[in-house]
Amino acid sequence: MERIASRLLERINGFSDEHGVCGMLVGSAARDTWVSGEHDIDLFILFPESTERERLEIVGLLIAGSVLSDAERIEERYAEHPYLHGVVNGYGVDVVPCFNIRDPSKIKSAVDRTPHHNSFVREEISGLEGDVRLTKQFLKRAGIYGSELKIHGFSGYLAELLIIHFRSFMNLVRDAVDWKPGEVIDIKGHGARAHENPLVVVDPTDPGRNVAAALSLDNMCRFIDSARNFLEDPKIEFFFKAHQTPPELGEIRELLHKRGSVLIGVQFQKPDVVDDILYPQLEKMERSTKKLFKMHDFRIINTGSIVSKKNIYIIFELFDRELPSVKKHIGPPVWARADAERFKAKYHEKKTLSQIYIKNGRYVIEIERRYRTPGPLLREELSKCGLGKDLRDAIREQKFQILSKEELLTKSDHEVRIFIHQLLTHNDP
Amino acid sequence: MERIASRLLERINGFSDEHGVCGMLVGSAARDTWVSGEHDIDLFILFPESTERERLEIVGLLIAGSVLSDAERIEERYAEHPYLHGVVNGYGVDVVPCFNIRDPSKIKSAVDRTPHHNSFVREEISGLEGDVRLTKQFLKRAGIYGSELKIHGFSGYLAELLIIHFRSFMNLVRDAVDWKPGEVIDIKGHGARAHENPLVVVDPTDPGRNVAAALSLDNMCRFIDSARNFLEDPKIEFFFKAHQTPPELGEIRELLHKRGSVLIGVQFQKPDVVDDILYPQLEKMERSTKKLFKMHDFRIINTGSIVSKKNIYIIFELFDRELPSVKKHIGPPVWARADAERFKAKYHEKKTLSQIYIKNGRYVIEIERRYRTPGPLLREELSKCGLGKDLRDAIREQKFQILSKEELLTKSDHEVRIFIHQLLTHNDP
Numbered sequence: 001m002e003r004i005a006s007r008l009l010e011r012i013n014g015f016s017d018e019h020g021v022c023g024m025l026v027g028s029a030a031r032d033t034w035v036s037g038e039h040d041i042d043l044f045i046l047f048p049e050s051t052e053r054e055r056l057e058i059v060g061l062l063i064a065g066s067v068l069s070d071a072e073r074i075e076e077r078y079a080e081h082p083y084l085h086g087v088v089n090g091y092g093v094d095v096v097p098c099f100n101i102r103d104p105s106k107i108k109s110a111v112d113r114t115p116h117h118n119s120f121v122r123e124e125i126s127g128l129e130g131d132v133r134l135t136k137q138f139l140k141r142a143g144i145y146g147s148e149l150k151i152h153g154f155s156g157y158l159a160e161l162l163i164i165h166f167r168s169f170m171n172l173v174r175d176a177v178d179w180k181p182g183e184v185i186d187i188k189g190h191g192a193r194a195h196e197n198p199l200v201v202v203d204p205t206d207p208g209r210n211v212a213a214a215l216s217l218d219n220m221c222r223f224i225d226s227a228r229n230f231l232e233d234p235k236i237e238f239f240f241k242a243h244q245t246p247p248e249l250g251e252i253r254e255l256l257h258k259r260g261s262v263l264i265g266v267q268f269q270k271p272d273v274v275d276d277i278l279y280p281q282l283e284k285m286e287r288s289t290k291k292l293f294k295m296h297d298f299r300i301i302n303t304g305s306i307v308s309k310k311n312i313y314i315i316f317e318l319f320d321r322e323l324p325s326v327k328k329h330i331g332p333p334v335w336a337r338a339d340a341e342r343f344k345a346k347y348h349e350k351k352t353l354s355q356i357y358i359k360n361g362r363y364v365i366e367i368e369r370r371y372r373t374p375g376p377l378l379r380e381e382l383s384k385c386g387l388g389k390d391l392r393d394a395i396r397e398q399k400f401q402i403l404s405k406e407e408l409l410t411k412s413d414h415e416v417r418i419f420i421h422q423l424l425t426h427n428d429p
Numbered sequence: 430m431e432r433i434a435s436r437l438l439e440r441i442n443g444f445s446d447e448h449g450v451c452g453m454l455v456g457s458a459a460r461d462t463w464v465s466g467e468h469d470i471d472l473f474i475l476f477p478e479s480t481e482r483e484r485l486e487i488v489g490l491l492i493a494g495s496v497l498s499d500a501e502r503i504e505e506r507y508a509e510h511p512y513l514h515g516v517v518n519g520y521g522v523d524v525v526p527c528f529n530i531r532d533p534s535k536i537k538s539a540v541d542r543t544p545h546h547n548s549f550v551r552e553e554i555s556g557l558e559g560d561v562r563l564t565k566q567f568l569k570r571a572g573i574y575g576s577e578l579k580i581h582g583f584s585g586y587l588a589e590l591l592i593i594h595f596r597s598f599m600n601l602v603r604d605a606v607d608w609k610p611g612e613v614i615d616i617k618g619h620g621a622r623a624h625e626n627p628l629v630v631v632d633p634t635d636p637g638r639n640v641a642a643a644l645s646l647d648n649m650c651r652f653i654d655s656a657r658n659f660l661e662d663p664k665i666e667f668f669f670k671a672h673q674t675p676p677e678l679g680e681i682r683e684l685l686h687k688r689g690s691v692l693i694g695v696q697f698q699k700p701d702v703v704d705d706i707l708y709p710q711l712e713k714m715e716r717s718t719k720k721l722f723k724m725h726d727f728r729i730i731n732t733g734s735i736v737s738k739k740n741i742y743i744i745f746e747l748f749d750r751e752l753p754s755v756k757k758h759i760g761p762p763v764w765a766r767a768d769a770e771r772f773k774a775k776y777h778e779k780k781t782l783s784q785i786y787i788k789n790g791r792y793v794i795e796i797e798r799r800y801r802t803p804g805p806l807l808r809e810e811l812s813k814c815g816l817g818k819d820l821r822d823a824i825r826e827q828k829f830q831i832l833s834k835e836e837l838l839t840k841s842d843h844e845v846r847i848f849i850h851q852l853l854t855h856n857d858p
Contacts, residue, residue, distance in 0.1 A: 180764040181790065198790075221763035221787045228766075259782055260754035260801070297748075299726075301755060301795075319726075319753055325689035326730060334650035335609040337657075353688055357855035358650045361610065361627075366730075366855070372689070426786035426795070 001029055004089055005041050011067045012045050012095075019059055020048045022100070026118040028156055031125055033132040037140065038156065040091040043067070044115055046100035053108070057081050060097025067095050080109045104205040116205040117157050124164045134169040135159045137239045142226045143428075147214035150279040154223070158211050161187060161201055173227035181217060241428075247421040249409060255424055256405065261301055262318040263420070264374050265408045266382065268400035270312050271390040278307070281388030286314060288385035289378075296371050296381075297323055306419040312394075313416050315408065315423060316374070323372045326353050331363035375402050430458055433518055434470050440496045441474050441524075448488055449477045451529075455547040457585055460554055462561040466569065467585065469520040472496070473544055475529035482537070486510050489526025496524050509538045533634045545634040546586050553593045563598040564588045566668045571655045572857075576643035579708040583652070587640045590616060590630055602656035610646060670857075676850040678838060684853055685834065690730055691747040692849070693803050694837045695811065697829035699741050700819040707736070710817030715743060717814035718807075725800050725810075726752055735848040741823075742845050744837065744852060745803070752801045755782050760792035804831050 005025050012023030027042035028034035045063055047056045061076070064084040068074050071086030071093070083096040099108045104116040125132065139145035139154050147155035154162075165187050166172040181198035184191065191200070192207035198217045203209040212220075230238045256263060266289075271278070282305050293300055299319035306313050332339035340363060347356060347365050354366035371377035383396050394400075409417060421427070434454050441452030456471035457463035474492055476485045490505070493513040497503050500515030500522070512525040528537045533545040554561065568574035568583050576584035583591075594616050595601040610627035613620065620629070621636035627646045632638040641649075659667045685692060695718075700707065711734050722729055728748035735742050761768035769792060776785060776794050783795035800806035812825050823829075838846060850856070 178766065217790045218787050221790050224763055225769075225787060228769075258754060258797075259795075260752075262753070297728075301753070301757065320749070323689075324691070324730070324748055325687060328730065334653055337607065340654075340657075353684075354853065354855040355857075358647050358654060361646045361650050364855075366688075368687075424783065426783040428784075 001034075001041060001091055004091055004093075005029060005043070008041070008043055008067050008088070008093065008095070012043065012063060015045075015063050015066075019063070020051075021059075021063065022046050024115050024118065026114050030118055031121050031132075031160065032129045033121075033125065033136070033156070033160060035133050035136045035140070038136075039094065041088075041093040042114075043093065043095045044111070045095065045097045046115060047097060049099055049101050049108075051099065053081070056097050056099065064095035064097065068093065079111055081111075104203075105208060113203075113205065117203075120204050121157070121160045121164070125160060128163050128167065131167075131169040131172075132160050132163045134239070135163055135172060138169070138173075138226070138230070139223070141237075141239050141241065142222055144215075144219040144222050148276055148279075149214075150275045151219075152214055152216035153219050154215060155211065158201060158215075161185075161204070161211055165201075173230055176224050176227040177231060179220070179224050181220070183220075246414075246418050249417065252409060252417060252421050252424075255421070259301075259317075259424065262321045262374065263315065263405040263408060264318065264378070265313050265315040265403040265412070265416075266378060266395075266400055267311055267313050267403055267412065268391075268395045270307060270310055271394045273390050277390065281391045282307070282312065282314075284386065284388050285391050288387060289314065289316070289382065292377070292381055292385055293318070293374070296377055297327070297369070298374055298377070302423050304419065304423045306416060308413045308415055311413070312391075313403075313408075313412060313419070315416075315420060317424065318374055321373070323369060325368050325372060326366050327369035329365050329367050331356070331365065333361050334358055334363060335361070375404075378402050430463075430470060430520055433520055433522075434458060434472070437470070437472055437496050437517070437522065437524070441472065441492060444474075444492050444495075448492070449480075450488075450492065451475050453544050453547065455543050459547055460550050460561075460589065461558045462550075462554065462565070462585065462589060464562050464565045464569070467565075468523065470517075470522040471543075472522065472524045473540070474524065474526045475544060476526060478528055478530050478537075480528065482510070485526050485528065493524035493526065497522065508540055510540075533632075534637060542632075542634065546632075549633050550586070550589050550593070554589060557592050557596065560596075560598040560601075561589050561592045563668070564592055564601060567598070567602075567655070567659070568652070570666075570668050570670060571651055573644075573648040573651050577708075578643075578705045580648075581643055581645035582648050583644060584640065587630060587644075590614075590633070590640060594630075602659055605653055605656040606660065608649070608653050610649070675843075675847050678846065681838060681846060681850050681853075684850070688730075688746075688853065691750045691803065692744065692834040692837060693747065693807070694742050694744040694832040694841070694845075695807060695824075695829055696740055696742050696832055696841065697820075697824045699736060699739055700823045702819050706817075706819065710820045711736070711741065711743075713815065713817050714820050717816060718743065718745070718811065721806070721810055721814055722747070722803070725798070725806055726756070727803055727806070731852050733848065733852045735845060737842045737844055740842070741820075742832075742837075742841060742848070744845075744849060746853065747803055750802070752798060754797050754801060755795050756798035758794050758796050760785070760794065762790050763787055763792060764790070804833075807831050 009023040009025055015021050024044045024046055026044050028038050029041050045060055061082060068084055068086035071088050074084060074086040076082050077085050083094060086093050096111055098111045101107050101112050104113055107113055136145055136156065136159050139159060144153035146153045162172050165185055166175055184200040186202040188204045190207040191202040195210040197210055197213050198220045199212040199215050201211045203211050286303055286305060290300055290303060300316055301319060302317040304315055331343040334340060343363055344356060352365055352367050356363050356365050379402055403412065408420060438452045438454055444450050453473045453475055455473050457467050458470050474489055490511060497513055497515035500517050503513060503515040505511050506514050512523060515522050525540055527540045530536050530541050533542055536542055565574055565585065565588050568588060573582035575582045591601050594614055595604055613629040615631040617633045619636040620631040624639040626639055626642050627649045628641040628644050630640045632640050715732055715734060719729055719732060729745055730748060731746040733744055760772040763769060772792050773785060781794055781796050785792050785794050808831055832841065837849060
């Protein structure tokens with residue numbers, strides 16, 4: 001990996017006379033903190049600060065293309081501006097143009113920070129690389145490694161900063177057991193503003209930035225909890241998963257029978273978008289559907305979604321197989337006279353299950369509910385929910401299927417069955 | 430009635446030389462605002478302000494006994510101090526001793542106010558008696574006449590003050606249609622303090638007192654609503670109930686089937702206490718039972734209680750015939766380390782339906798619920814609920830019965846069936 005990286009770096013530097021650029025190897029490969037599953041090689045092309053954005057984009061892609069000229073595969077990808085991804089000798093390589101900005105609080109593009117992070121870590125990390133790798137592997141096993149929108153976890157840079165601060169993995173976990181939301185770690189003691197996030201790790205290269213901004217409260221808590229469990233009984237399973245036999249169909253059936261709950265799922269085609277676009281929309285869809293169920297008096301026990309190669313499944317464990325027909329409709333306060341008259345006029349002619357009556361100062365009427373079972377509710381109302389663009393396209397015109405418990409267990413992908421088992425037992429994935 | 434009242438009054442005044450007392454005919458009979466169903470004759474024995482309380486109680490009862498010497502029946506009753514109730518020529522007569530206090534804001538006993546109310550109304554009511562009777566009858570029909578704890582409605586004195594203020598029943602209802610909670614009526618413009626109640630009618634005889642303090646928000650709203658309905662279509666049914674055929678059993682069954690809900694009741698013996706003791710305890714029991722159901726995830730649609738001659742029935746219309754076995758148990762926040770350890774230790778060895786997991790910063794575990802159906806829940810937990818003394822005695826040691834829908838419809842008193850019909854339809858009683 002090192003040899004390939006050096007060779008590609010030299011190719012970038014070959015353009016320095018013509019375009020004033022220089023190359024920089026960044027990321028975990030540059031810092032010797034790489035763990036399996038991470039980006040392989042990240043190469044940045046640093047342009048002078050004064051370069052026009054359009055020029056950077058065009059020339060940047062040209063240089064990147066030349067750097068990856070002998071790649072096995074090559075594709076254009078997009079962050080704030082386009083970059084190239086290629087596969088060279090089996091290693092994934094990103095070649096990313098950016099501005100070379102002296103003061104990282106004045107960056108012009110999000111990727112401009114990376115060279116500064118790289119310089120800081122390279123200066124400080126010497127001798128601590130092993131502890132960074134331990135930390136990353138510990139986070140990976142706990143399912144909280146990665147700051148991308150699918151994970152909401154700890155970034156690699158965050159793991160490095162924590163080790164630079166605490167000097168070892170053991171010190172870090174011993175400290176984490178007592179963390180509370182609102183924890184602030186400020187290596188340089190230069191933090192310039194307050195943050196709302198549960199964990200704040202001030203960026204040593206930018207006093208206004210929280211490196212842990214992407215970390216969710218629950219993932220912070222999972223780290224605290226794992227740290228306690230690890231200290232109580234330190235063993236290899238905190239870094240690598242023990243082999244588990246996937247659950248048998250009968251086991252899941254038994255589980256569902258014991259719980260006495262209702263399982264229902266929605267299946268639709270996975271839209272062709274990257275994870276950072278897909279997962280926020282998926283979270284939004286889960287939230288919207290929960291709201292839909294709640295509005296119609298269905299109570300949810302667990303919800304989760306799983307993305308397979310071609311399909312997306314959202315799965316709900318519900319309280320209620322069937323609701324009573326009667327539904328209370330709460331009207332306006334009695335003293336809001338105009339509203340009261342509209343309400344009474346509206347229900348005067350309708351077939352209702354009760355007279356209008358007064359409770360807690362408001363008019364109330366009992367009517368027949370529209371959806372007594374969850375299936376028809378999803379079938380009719382799901383596409384009207386608040387959904388992100390790509391998922392809306394994926395499910396509109398009823399291009400989705402409602403799956404019963406039986407269909408979920410027997411007709412869907414094998415991984416869906418494993419996911420259902422996890423959803424119900426909350427066993428570690 | 431007048432003749433009897435005069436005769437009894439004279440008897441009280443016969444004691445004036447010996448004890449310095451004088452008699453006063455009070456209440457609606459004294460003011461010509463009596464409607465059917467009210468107290469018949471209220472006679473007060475006014476003692477000088479300086480009388481000792483003990484002396485008032487002893488001598489008061491002696492005089493009252495002598496006044497009622499030829500009564501058909503006689504019994505001792507209690508307000509703040511004892512008084513006598515008798516039946517004379519078929520009329521109910523209360524003979525109540527009180528202190529004759531000049532300044533009504535300095536009364537020594539709650540009944541001392543009555544003579545002042547009586548004097549005020551007698552001076553102001555002349556010519557308005559018919560409108561008071563209309564008002565009372567209108568309130569009676571709406572089920573909101575009476576300030577006792579069973580009703581939480583309008584007292585007779587309040588009805589009189591409203592008519593003294595608005596000068597006619599029609600003026601009153603025309604004003605009431607725009608009432609809002611916080612409405613203040615202050616005939617003398619001397620109100621001395623703020624009140625929390627939805628309707629405030631300052632007592633003309635005591636600037637610190639709200640005559641409408643007993644009126645509940647919903648009963649105030651019912652009056653506003655009835656006033657609007659009456660003005661829209663004035664007819665005799667706003668004062669007297671139209672004849673209704675009681676619902677057939679089949680009709681109630683049909684209703685329940687249409688609603689698809691669950692009916693369950695509790696039956697127990699009526700304790701031998703007065704209404705003002707019984708009804709607050711009954712309200713408390715309804716609240717406690719609602720809380721119990723809620724705590725165990727049962728959702729209530731309607732609740733009500735009915736007191737028959739010998740029995741009390743509390744009846745619940747519920748959402749759920751059977752709940753899933755699985756129950757979420759929310760534990761402490763992850764960062765509360767000592768609590769977290771206790772929680773984990775507690776559920777470590779137990780048979781649970783899931784692993785401990787983290788949600789919204791808290792530990793959560795899924796366990797088997799204790800009560801999946803409402804019957805066993807009531808059977809086991811009802812007597813442990815917060816209950817007033819007399820109802821606690823009435824239901825402890827399982828001295829109560831759980832009635833299924835079928836039992837409620839076929840085995841309980843006829844009036845219970847009518848009550849269930851009202852509970853479900855919210856038809857006027």
